Amino acid sequence: MLKFLNKVGDYAKEAIQSAKFIGQGMGVTFDHMRRRPITVQYPYEKLIPSERFRGRIHFEYDKCISCEVCVRVCPINLPVVDWEFNAEIKKKELKSYSIDFGVCIFCGNCVEYCPTNALAMTEEYDLSTYDRHELNFDSVALGRMPTKVTEDPFVTPLREFAYLPKGAIEPHAVSHTERRAGKRPEEILEESGNIGNNAE
Amino acid sequence: MVMIETKAERMVINLGPHHPSMHGVLRLIVTLDGENVVDCEPVLGYLHRGMEKIAENRTIIQYLPYVTRWDYLATMFTEAITVNAPERLANVSVPRRASYIRMIMLELSRIASHLLWLGTFVADIGAQTPFFYVFREREIIYDLFEAATGMRMMHNYFRIGGVAADLPYGWVDKCEDFCNYLTPKIDEYERLISNNPIFRKRIEGLGTIGQDEAINWGLSGPMLRASGVKWDLRKIDHYELYDELDWEVQWDTSGDCLARYFVRVREMRESAKMILQALKALPGGSYENLEAQRVLAGPKSEWNGPDYQFISKKPSPTFKVPAGEHYVRVEAPKGELGVYLIGEDSVFPWRFKIRPPGFVNLQILPQLVRGMKLADIMAILGSVDIIMGEVDR
Amino acid sequence: MYTGIDLQQALIDVLMGFGLTQGVAKVLWMPLPMLLVFLVASVLALVCTWLERKVSAAAQQRIGPEYMGPFGVLVPLADVGKLIIKQDIIPAKADPILFTLGPVIVFISVFLCYLVIPFGQNLLISDVGTGIFLVIAISSIAPIGLLMSGYSSNNKYALLGGLRAAAQSISYEIPLALAALAIVLMSNGLSTVSIVNQQADYGILSWNVWRQPIGFVIFLISALAECERLPFDLPEAEEELVAGYQTEYTGVKFMLFYGSSYANLLLAGLLVAVLYLGGWELPFPIDRISDWFGISKNTPWWQIITASLGITMTLLKAYLFIFTAILLRWTVPRVRIDQLLDLGWKFLLPIGLVNLLLTAAFKIALPNYFGG
Numbered sequence: 018m019l020k021f022l023n024k025v026g027d028y029a030k031e032a033i034q035s036a037k038f039i040g041q042g043m044g045v046t047f048d049h050m051r052r053r054p055i056t057v058q059y060p061y062e063k064l065i066p067s068e069r070f071r072g073r074i075h076f077e078y079d080k081c082i083s084c085e086v087c088v089r090v091c092p093i094n095l096p097v098v099d100w101e102f103n104a105e106i107k108k109k110e111l112k113s114y115s116i117d118f119g120v121c122i123f124c125g126n127c128v129e130y131c132p133t134n135a136l137a138m139t140e141e142y143d144l145s146t147y148d149r150h151e152l153n154f155d156s157v158a159l160g161r162m163p164t165k166v167t168e169d170p171f172v173t174p175l176r177e178f179a180y181l182p183k184g185a186i187e188p189h190a191v192s193h194t195e196r197r198a199g200k201r202p203e204e205i206l207e208e209s210g211n212i213g214n215n216a217e
Numbered sequence: 218m219v220m221i222e223t224k225a226e227r228m229v230i231n232l233g234p235h236h237p238s239m240h241g242v243l244r245l246i247v248t249l250d251g252e253n254v255v256d257c258e259p260v261l262g263y264l265h266r267g268m269e270k271i272a273e274n275r276t277i278i279q280y281l282p283y284v285t286r287w288d289y290l291a292t293m294f295t296e297a298i299t300v301n302a303p304e305r306l307a308n309v310s311v312p313r314r315a316s317y318i319r320m321i322m323l324e325l326s327r328i329a330s331h332l333l334w335l336g337t338f339v340a341d342i343g344a345q346t347p348f349f350y351v352f353r354e355r356e357i358i359y360d361l362f363e364a365a366t367g368m369r370m371m372h373n374y375f376r377i378g379g380v381a382a383d384l385p386y387g388w389v390d391k392c393e394d395f396c397n398y399l400t401p402k403i404d405e406y407e408r409l410i411s412n413n414p415i416f417r418k419r420i421e422g423l424g425t426i427g428q429d430e431a432i433n434w435g436l437s438g439p440m441l442r443a444s445g446v447k448w449d450l451r452k453i454d455h456y457e458l459y460d461e462l463d464w465e466v467q468w469d470t471s472g473d474c475l476a477r478y479f480v481r482v483r484e485m486r487e488s489a490k491m492i493l494q495a496l497k498a499l500p501g502g503s504y505e506n507l508e509a510q511r512v513l514a515g516p517k518s519e520w521n522g523p524d525y526q527f528i529s530k531k532p533s534p535t536f537k538v539p540a541g542e543h544y545v546r547v548e549a550p551k552g553e554l555g556v557y558l559i560g561e562d563s564v565f566p567w568r569f570k571i572r573p574p575g576f577v578n579l580q581i582l583p584q585l586v587r588g589m590k591l592a593d594i595m596a597i598l599g600s601v602d603i604i605m606g607e608v609d610r
Numbered sequence: 611m612y613t614g615i616d617l618q619q620a621l622i623d624v625l626m627g628f629g630l631t632q633g634v635a636k637v638l639w640m641p642l643p644m645l646l647v648f649l650v651a652s653v654l655a656l657v658c659t660w661l662e663r664k665v666s667a668a669a670q671q672r673i674g675p676e677y678m679g680p681f682g683v684l685v686p687l688a689d690v691g692k693l694i695i696k697q698d699i700i701p702a703k704a705d706p707i708l709f710t711l712g713p714v715i716v717f718i719s720v721f722l723c724y725l726v727i728p729f730g731q732n733l734l735i736s737d738v739g740t741g742i743f744l745v746i747a748i749s750s751i752a753p754i755g756l757l758m759s760g761y762s763s764n765n766k767y768a769l770l771g772g773l774r775a776a777a778q779s780i781s782y783e784i785p786l787a788l789a790a791l792a793i794v795l796m797s798n799g800l801s802t803v804s805i806v807n808q809q810a811d812y813g814i815l816s817w818n819v820w821r822q823p824i825g826f827v828i829f830l831i832s833a834l835a836e837c838e839r840l841p842f843d844l845p846e847a848e849e850e851l852v853a854g855y856q857t858e859y860t861g862v863k864f865m866l867f868y869g870s871s872y873a874n875l876l877l878a879g880l881l882v883a884v885l886y887l888g889g890w891e892l893p894f895p896i897d898r899i900s901d902w903f904g905i906s907k908n909t910p911w912w913q914i915i916t917a918s919l920g921i922t923m924t925l926l927k928a929y930l931f932i933f934t935a936i937l938l939r940w941t942v943p944r945v946r947i948d949q950l951l952d953l954g955w956k957f958l959l960p961i962g963l964v965n966l967l968l969t970a971a972f973k974i975a976l977p978n979y980f981g982g
Binding site for chain 2: 034035041042046049055066067068069071089091122123125129130138177178179181183185186197198199200202205
Binding site: 345346350353593 | 672766770840844940946
């Protein structure tokens with residue numbers, strides 16, 4: 018009988034323990050209910066793409082020397098470089114240049130290896146169209162500048178985590194005037210002066 | 218006592234390739250006896266893209282953007298291995314700063330991968346909420362990646378001899394913020410999940426793999442470490458500069474799903490710790506500091522020395538993979554990610570064999586689920602942590 | 611005994627004033643409360659779906675529905691609209707009759723239970739003498755519908771889901787009934803009204819939660835299991851069975867399932883309120899207030915106030931349960947089928963029996979407190 022009661026006691030203890038831990042878990046979820054939603058309400062709020070963001074590629078016609086490095090470093094040799102050798106000036110003359118963004122994977126190799134920096138990444142990422150052929154950009158379309166998130170009056174721009182001030186986690190709570198993380202050169206110099214003195 | 222024996226006809230049920238709980242496009246043909254699993258046969262190949270064959274007619278530079286599509290949740294590791302293999306074959310040295318940047322990126326990627334694993338694993342058992350919490354943290358990691366590499370998942374950041382670019386302005390500070398922010402969040406997950414009696418009941422003692430068994434099946438990563446084998450390639454292969462950091466291999470002895478859960482959670486904590494150390498020890502400090510010192514000390518200063526570069530020499534588009542063959546591996550979050558590379562002094566590798574951890578770890582699944590309940594398939598599969606992108610390649 | 615507001619008598623009086631006989635007046639009256647309760651129950655169930663969305667969103671640091679009406683309250687209506695105009699698909703190899711009958715049976719059985727749910731002394735369709743027993747009996751019909759739809763879908767996931775639903779409902783019906791039985795024992799009647807009245811004497815102190823803590827817990831767990839909500843949502847466990855018995859359903863038939871699952875949740879909430887939280891009673895006896903102010907209980911405006919307070923209190927208590935259920939759903943993982951049956955048969959059933967025994971013993975020993 019005693020054994021049975023002990024067993025019942027253990028069982029009850031286990032049940033209470035379980036209830037405690039489930040309550041603990043519910044405490045966590047309940048606590049989240051009072052926290053600010055972290056979601057970015059996309060068409061109304063947009064994150065500002067980072068400086069290195071690899072969006073649609075921008076192409077400057079006049080800078081291109083038709084060397085075709087972009088084609089050779091591209092995983093699928095995507096850029097179409099149409100040129101003709103001009104015998105008079107003994108130079109290649111670019112006739113047309115195009116990249117099909119329906120196929121491009123935005124790896125950035127062409128931009129990285131372009132010897133004249135004719136290619137550059139923009140911050141444009143919303144490229145959807147109704148017809149995939151519209152994504153085949155020629156040199157004119159490639160030369161257009163994208164619209165900036167920060168200049169759109171209908172959009173609240175939000176900074177990404179890496180651009181928030183030190184210590185800030187959530188972009189909603191940060192004022193747009195606040196300085197991003199990282200020290201200014203003069204501050205570093207001031208500090209390193211001290212460090213230099215210490216070292217000596 | 219006479220028992221009435223009811224023998225129902227076995228039911229063959231098809232889980233996947235389209236099924237809400239399937240990780241990617243894995244297909245499991247499960248034979249059920251009521252709720253009990255009699256047999257389970259995984260069918261692979263729905264995401265096969267011929268990654269190894271593609272590598273054979275691409276230069277390393279051209280191939281790098283592809284590799285993040287193997288394991289698209291631990292992207293930095295795939296890049297690391299693709300870069301490490303020709304690097305070692307060609308004896309290219311990596312500057313200390315670059316190596317540190319690589320380590321920071323790899324550990325961040327490990328945290329991201331484990332975080333997502335945690336979310337899907339717990340969602341496989343039925344709790345949906347941690348999935349959202351996990352994405353909140355993962356989002357921050359991807360923001361950091363975006364700032365440094367230009368893309369959130371498909372980074373294309375590692376280069377032969379270093380990385381593509383130095384860390385951006387202010388990045389080190391924010392990365393530190395993240396690591397300090399992550400640990401309390403992991404505590405919170407543990408409060409929510411670890412002691413939950415339902416979670417414990419579902420997971421404890423489930424899918425147990427013994428030590429010998431784990432080794433014999435060729436398991437690696439948390440799967441192996443949870444079975445009581447203290448095997449971590451970061452300690453064993455001494456690659457990058459992991460030896461300079463103070464850290465412990467996380468392991469467990471029980472070998473069940475719960476042990477794998479704990480190993481991964483602890484690895485996340487350990488990685489956060491390692492990143493903090495690496496950020497402190499980063500040669501030259503943050504980018505803004507390095508730049509300021511360079512300007513201050515002039516062009517011939519030590520700040521322009523080889524240790525402070527982010528890349529030793531920018532690889533030419535026609536980097537030649539030297540003749541020779543070897544096997545290189547890294548400790549990816551899922552396990553040992555290796556590449557067997559055969560070069561023939563040409564811009565294209567002759568053979569580029571990938572050893573994905575998920576593929577090898579998945580083999581043990583049918584054996585683990587046999588005799589379990591239907592619901593356990595999901596729990597065990599979740600604890601194996603597979604990504605079909607790398608299983609099928 | 612004070613009866614509170616009596617709409618039926620009032621309306622019949624009015625109609626008789628037009629020169630109708632009492633019989634005709636009663637017939638005219640009869641469909642009104644049914645329609646009203648049906649509509650109210652549907653609306654309240656829709657509110658549950660909205661609440662589910664909002665609470666889950668808040669628990670996950672999201673916003674949830676925002677742009678459809680203020681705070682997204684019109685989302686349920688949009689759901690209903692969408693599901694009504696959606697094409698009704700019956701799979702080619704399904705059994706069309708059973709396939710249609712399944713959701714209908716589930717829907718009817720759930721809504722039939724609202725017959726005896728009281729919102730006030732006389733604010734219920736019918737004060738059937740078998741009250742709570744009727745609810746338990748009728749709600750047992752629902753698994754037949756689930757099994758039917760699971761079987762007729764000709765889909766293995768649906769079949770497994772249907773079987774799980776049947777097994778689960780059967781095993782949790784018993785502890786549910788045992789917990790309710792202990793209450794019945796205390797209130798000396800099966801009628802829901804008498805159960806509430808028995809808790810009315812001392813406000814919050816006389817509610818059954820204090821006298822039946824074990825029964826309360828058993829009832830909560832079994833009610834969750836009966837509603838097929840996490841941690842007991844095995845019949846529709848998404849990770850294993852896609853959507854269980856509702857896998858093949860779309861359009862109106864899916865809406866019947868969806869609606870009845872939330873109506874069932876609401877029903878469970880209302881039952882918890884009635885059985886354990888004093889039904890329409892306020893935390894303090896409202897009669898005292900009327901006595902203090904010297905208001906006659908039969909003053910019409912006072913009757914209206916008490917009636918609306920009663921409805922509010924019932925709903926408040928029910929939604930408290932629903933909120934807990936929703937939060938629990940987004941906190942805990944799902945149990946496995948054998949653990950579910952273990953919990954039902956090896957834990958809740960014995961404890962339910964012990965609870966019943968204890969209640970009976972206390973009733974004899976302390977008749978003043980346990981309704982001798």
